Amino acid sequence: MRTLIVAALAMVLIGSRGGAQGALSTQGLGYPTGQMSARAEGTGGAVADFDALSLVSPAAIAGVGASALFFQYSPEFRRVTAGSSTANTTTARFPLVSGILPMGQDWTLGLSSSTFLDRTSETSLVRRQLVGADSVNETELTKVLGAINDVRLALAWAGSPKFRIGGGFHVFSGSNRMTLSQLFPDSAKYISTSQAARLSYAGFAGSVGIEFHPSRAIGFAIAGRMGGDLRAQSGDTAIGRARLPNHYSASVSYDGITGANISARVARDNWSSLSKMGSSVKGFDAWDYSVGAEASGPRVMQRLIVMRAGARFRTLPFGFNGQKVSETSFMGGLGVPLARDRAAFDFTVQRAGRSAGGNINERGFILSFGLRVTP
Amino acid sequence: MKSSSLLLRSLATALLFVSFASCSENLDSSGVCSVLCPPVGGNVQNITLDAVVLDTTVQSLSGLGTEPGLLLASRGDTLDTRVIIRYDSLPFTFSPKSDTARPITSVDSANLLLHIDTLSIKGASQVTIEAYDVDTTASDTSKAAVLALFRPDRFISSQVFNRADLKDTVRYYISNAAVLAKIQNKAQLRIGLRASGLTSAQMRIISTEGGSPPRLSFRATPDTATAPLTLSPFSRTPAGEAIIAYNLSDYTIIAKGPPPGSPSNLDVGGLPPRRVYVRFNIPLNIVDSATVVRATLLLNQIPNPLLDPTDTVLILPSLVLGGKAVTDPTKAAQIVADITLDTLRIMPGGSGLREIELARAFPIWRTQSPDTIPRAIVLKTLNEGNSPLEIRFSSSEEAVALLRPRLRISYTSRVPLGIP
Numbered sequence: 090m091r092t093l094i095v096a097a098l099a100m101v102l103i104g105s106r107g108g109a110q111g112a113l114s115t116q117g118l119g120y121p122t123g124q125m126s127a128r129a130e131g132t133g134g135a136v137a138d139f140d141a142l143s144l145v146s147p148a149a150i151a152g153v154g155a156s157a158l159f160f161q162y163s164p165e166f167r168r169v170t171a172g173s174s175t176a177n178t179t180t181a182r183f184p185l186v187s188g189i190l191p192m193g194q195d196w197t198l199g200l201s202s203s204t205f206l207d208r209t210s211e212t213s214l215v216r217r218q219l220v221g222a223d224s225v226n227e228t229e230l231t232k233v234l235g236a237i238n239d240v241r242l243a244l245a246w247a248g249s250p251k252f253r254i255g256g257g258f259h260v261f262s263g264s265n266r267m268t269l270s271q272l273f274p275d276s277a278k279y280i281s282t283s284q285a286a287r288l289s290y291a292g293f294a295g296s297v298g299i300e301f302h303p304s305r306a307i308g309f310a311i312a313g314r315m316g317g318d319l320r321a322q323s324g325d326t327a328i329g330r331a332r333l334p335n336h337y338s339a340s341v342s343y344d345g346i347t348g349a350n351i352s353a354r355v356a357r358d359n360w361s362s363l364s365k366m367g368s369s370v371k372g373f374d375a376w377d378y379s380v381g382a383e384a385s386g387p388r389v390m391q392r393l394i395v396m397r398a399g400a401r402f403r404t405l406p407f408g409f410n411g412q413k414v415s416e417t418s419f420m421g422g423l424g425v426p427l428a429r430d431r432a433a434f435d436f437t438v439q440r441a442g443r444s445a446g447g448n449i450n451e452r453g454f455i456l457s458f459g460l461r462v463t464p
Numbered sequence: 465m466k467s468s469s470l471l472l473r474s475l476a477t478a479l480l481f482v483s484f485a486s487c488s489e490n491l492d493s494s495g496v497c498s499v500l501c502p503p504v505g506g507n508v509q510n511i512t513l514d515a516v517v518l519d520t521t522v523q524s525l526s527g528l529g530t531e532p533g534l535l536l537a538s539r540g541d542t543l544d545t546r547v548i549i550r551y552d553s554l555p556f557t558f559s560p561k562s563d564t565a566r567p568i569t570s571v572d573s574a575n576l577l578l579h580i581d582t583l584s585i586k587g588a589s590q591v592t593i594e595a596y597d598v599d600t601t602a603s604d605t606s607k608a609a610v611l612a613l614f615r616p617d618r619f620i621s622s623q624v625f626n627r628a629d630l631k632d633t634v635r636y637y638i639s640n641a642a643v644l645a646k647i648q649n650k651a652q653l654r655i656g657l658r659a660s661g662l663t664s665a666q667m668r669i670i671s672t673e674g675g676s677p678p679r680l681s682f683r684a685t686p687d688t689a690t691a692p693l694t695l696s697p698f699s700r701t702p703a704g705e706a707i708i709a710y711n712l713s714d715y716t717i718i719a720k721g722p723p724p725g726s727p728s729n730l731d732v733g734g735l736p737p738r739r740v741y742v743r744f745n746i747p748l749n750i751v752d753s754a755t756v757v758r759a760t761l762l763l764n765q766i767p768n769p770l771l772d773p774t775d776t777v778l779i780l781p782s783l784v785l786g787g788k789a790v791t792d793p794t795k796a797a798q799i800v801a802d803i804t805l806d807t808l809r810i811m812p813g814g815s816g817l818r819e820i821e822l823a824r825a826f827p828i829w830r831t832q833s834p835d836t837i838p839r840a841i842v843l844k845t846l847n848e849g850n851s852p853l854e855i856r857f858s859s860s861e862e863a864v865a866l867l868r869p870r871l872r873i874s875y876t877s878r879v880p881l882g883i884p
Contacts, residue, residue: 110884111493111500117884164482169496176495179488211491212501218508220758220874221819229505232491267881271505273757277806280823282755286881321883329883367883409500436479449499456482 110233111176111212112169113414113443113451117370117407118363119208119236122184127161127435127459131422132381133399135352138310138340139300141199142187142461144241145338146298146312147255150199151245153189155463161185163457171449180209185459197255199243206406207236208265220279230270237290237319238263245298253300261292261319261333292319294333306345313337316359321366332362334372334406348385354378360406373413375404386423395424397437405443412445422457435459506876508757515744515871518840519859521730522794524737524848527708528605529715531849532674533581535735536593536716537666538659542771543852544720545735547669548598548610549576549678550713552652552700554643555693558684571644573692574682576636576655584668584851586772588627591665595620595638598656604701604712611719614658630667643682652700653680656717668850671714672697678714722770722852728861729766730869732779733845734854741784741793743840744871746829751839754875756826761841763818764858764867765810773813777853778846780807783825788835797842803828807846812853822871 114120125134126142137145141153163184169176187201211232218227240262245255265288273279298312316333338356360372381399388394398421405414422437436458443451493500534547557565576595596618602609621638638655646653659665670676680695697713721735730740742761750756761781767773782800790796803824810818822841829839845851858867 111497113500167493169493169500171496171499174496174498176493176497177490178493179490181489209491210493212497213492213494214497214501214503216503219510220508221510221760221872227505227508229503231501231504269504269879269881271755271757271876277804278821278823279758280756280827282757282876284755284878284881288882323880323882328880369884449496456479458479 110208110210112167112178112210113409113445113449114167114405114416114453115208115210116405116409116414117372118366119206121206121406122163122182122204124185124203124205124239126159126185127163127422127437127457128397128424130439130457131397131399131420131424131435131437132352132383133379133401133418133420134377135340135354135379135381135399136342136350136383138298138312138338138354139308139342139352141189142185142459144185144187144201144203144239146300146310147199147241147243147257147296148245148253148298148300148310148312150189150243150255151197151247151253152300153191153197156190157188157461157463159185159187159459159461161457161459163455165453165455167451167453169449169451180207182207195246195248197245197247199245200241201243202238202240205237205239205261205263208233209235220273225274225279228272230268230272232268233265235265236263237261241296251302255298257296259294259296259314261294262290264289286323288321288323288328290319290321292333293317306343308342308344310340310342311338316362319363319366329366331364331366334359334362349382350384351382353380358406363406371408371411372406373404373408375406377401377403392426397422397424409445409449412447414443414445416441416443418442431463433461435461504879506879508874508876510872510874512762512870512872513746514868515746516742516860516869517745518741518743518793519730519869520741520793521738522741522797524739524844525794525798526737526849527711529671529711529713530673531716532671533584533668533850534671534714534716535666535668535850535852536657536659537586537852538591538661539586539664539666539771539852541720542722543666543735544718546611546614546717546719547657548654548715548717549657549697550652550654550699551680551695551697552654553698554647554653554695556647556650558690558693560685560687561689568644568647568684570684570686571640571647572683572686574638574640574643574680576638577679577681578634578636579670579676579678580630580632580634581668581670582630582632584666585627585630586666587661587664589661589663590624590626591630591659591661592622592624593636594622594658594660595636596656596658597642597654599652599654607717610656610717614656620655640682643680673711716849722854725766725768725854725856728859730763730857730859732843732855732857733777733848733851735849735852737845737848738854739797740843740857741797741840742843742869743838746839746871746873750873750875751826751829754877756823756873756875758874759822759826760872761820761822762870762872763820764862765815765818766856766858767815768812768854768856771812771852771854774811775853776809776811777851777855778807778809779820779843779855780804780846781820781822782842782844783828784838784840784842787837796838796840800842810855812855818857
């Protein structure tokens with residue numbers, strides 16, 4: 090009976106679990122994809138505050154020109170190295186979809202959805218357990234699928250070419266579907282078990298952005314998002330509550346060189362506000378720096394190709410073993426106009442290196458394919 | 465084609481290839497789990513409980529003649545079993561080749577085709593198999609009435625077999641006159657087989673239920689161009705009880721069985737076959753809230769040296785399905801379902817701790833209330849009714865507590881999955 094009481098107490102104290110992500114980038118509540126379009130990613134994210142298709146600054150949608158539908162696919166090929174061990178994974182993401190509709194001369198409405206934190210992972214751990222009188226290998230399979238998504242309804246006003254302002258209302262929703270299987274070797278003696286759970290999220294936030302172009306050669310942008318409550322619940326039971334992180338960013342863009350644009354951006358995210366979500370969720374407030382350029386390139390098949398390049402350094406929201414995980418990325422890409430400029434295809438490849446100190450490193454190649462269509 | 469166009473097309477093709485390749489996800493990062501994956505599931509807890517609230521030996525009531533084999537044994541003072549085969553429907557006419565049917569007036573080469581389980585044969589020397597006419601109007605299940613018919617005036621025939629003669633298929637020739645007399649008298653032929661010899665002898669003959677019934681064959685004419693007549697076992701009685709009659713078309717009758725074990729023991733197997741009924745009282749929090757990964761019934765075996773102590777007996781645990789309404793353990797022990805394919809291999813002469821795996825019962829117990837499915841199991845032998853071997857265990861009446869049946873359960877607490 091004493092054993093039972095101890096076991097029951099342990100069950101209460103353990104609380105909820107969902108670790109074992111198997112990668113530096115997917116710790117905690119997941120990996121922040123950045124909410125940027127393929128074009129913005131191509132410049133390291135430096136033009137994100139000016140990019141109408143990115144879900145960063147609501148003011149930027151005023152610069153869309155014609156109405157647009159945009160869809161993006163971004164698979165990541167990741168390699169995690171821990172000492173002499175390695176793991177190679179492929180994660181398919183659809184991080185951004187948006188629709189933007191100009192309404193008259195001054196106003197623009199946009200509805201976008203993007204992946205905010207992607208927790209998708211799968212791990213398999215073998216450990217020794219004493220079952221009855223025998224010591225056997227137990228294989229523990231953990232699979233988490235799903236993400237927290239950010240759906241934004243934005244309205245922007247551009248009274249003059251020099252000034253744009255916009256506001257956005259964000260709904261954060263999504264779910265994590267988790268499966269834990271404990272497999273034992275001899276099915277005649279042991280019963281392998283499997284548990285499944287679905288964790289759903291709901292939260293709100295508001296954002297505002299301003300763009301100022303004092304001349305044709307230079308532009309400035311600032312944006313901010315104020316996070317509201319984010320609730321996590323399993324079925325009807327609330328199991329976590331925290332503030333969505335506030336986000337601030339500032340950018341400068343220089344267009345003084347014909348056919349070229351150079352941008353720089355700095356952003357700050359208060360990820361630590363998510364630490365209240367769970368006892369082992371440790372968020373770090375993080376800086377995000379990026380610089381990049383895009384320039385008109387060669388003409389191919391009578392199309393003017395835009396070439397892009399950029400670099401980015403940021404700290405990821407959730408650490409590993411109490412250490413911050415930093416990410417350094419270098420990217421390059423191109424943009425191709427299609428269908429007599431009624432559509433555009435953007436492609437970016439980025440190489441991201443992540444580290445938390447020690448001998449654990451992560452390398453990721455993220456390919457982004459973006460297709461913009463003007464209906 | 466311009467080089468720029470070729471470049472663009474090549475790039476587009478490469479991108480298309482990469483995008484298709486990445487459609488197939490591979491999320492498994494097990495390679496670095498030794499460092500990056502802390503265990504999520506709970507540790508296995510092991511607990512041994514004195515959970516047995518009722519354990520008893522009960523008779524197997526599967527019914528006379530339901531066994532897939534017919535045990536013919538002559539083991540001195542220990543075991544004597546006979547085999548009864550009924551041919552209650554004999555033909556009275558036959559059709560010669562290219563001729564019309566005519567009455568049977570002669571019988572030639574009458575024999576029983578017996579299929580022997582050669583692995584069951586005991587005894588290295590000669591064995592004599594005697595056949596008796598055991599037709600009687602007494603009750604179908606009256607053991608005494610049938611045994612009384614194994615007497616000289618009912619003797620039909622006898623045949624001696626060397627050990628080498630006992631192969632998979634054996635022809636046992638019986639008296640032609642006896643068969644002809646039954647045919648001409650329009651009577652039923654019921655044959656009782658008895659084994660005898662200088663030393664012990666034992667064999668298992670495959671029964672009707674086993675798929676290879678003992679067939680009676682004879683020629684109604686010396687003309688070998690006419691096919692012999694072949695009959696399968698058939699019983700007309702009990703009237704109106706087709707299933708029981710089918711079972712009684714061939715069956716084993718025990719003239720002398722080994723002495724039963726102590727009433728305070730738990731006995732499995734033997735003749736007549738016995739089962740062990742065990743009911744548990746398991747804490748609800750284990751059945752309902754924990755995930756049982758292994759459950760083992762710990763039994764202390766008591767040696768039984770009477771018969772073939774080094775032979776192997778396979779014991780199979782079954783789940784009792786008889787609900788609250790079935791209060792008699794003997795009846796409850798008949799309403800069972802197999803829960804595992806794994807058997808315990810055990811020798812009657814062995815002793816000490818024996819483990820019987822019961823984990824498969826717990827998922828069923830969790831989903832059904834004790835009133836619907838009691839927390840009870842039955843132990844039976846795989847060769848129930850076909851083997852005289854009996855395994856004995858200490859019961860909960862055992863004076864030494866450690867030798868009583870116990871239940872060892874290994875379980876994990878369910879982990880509330882959710883936020884990391």
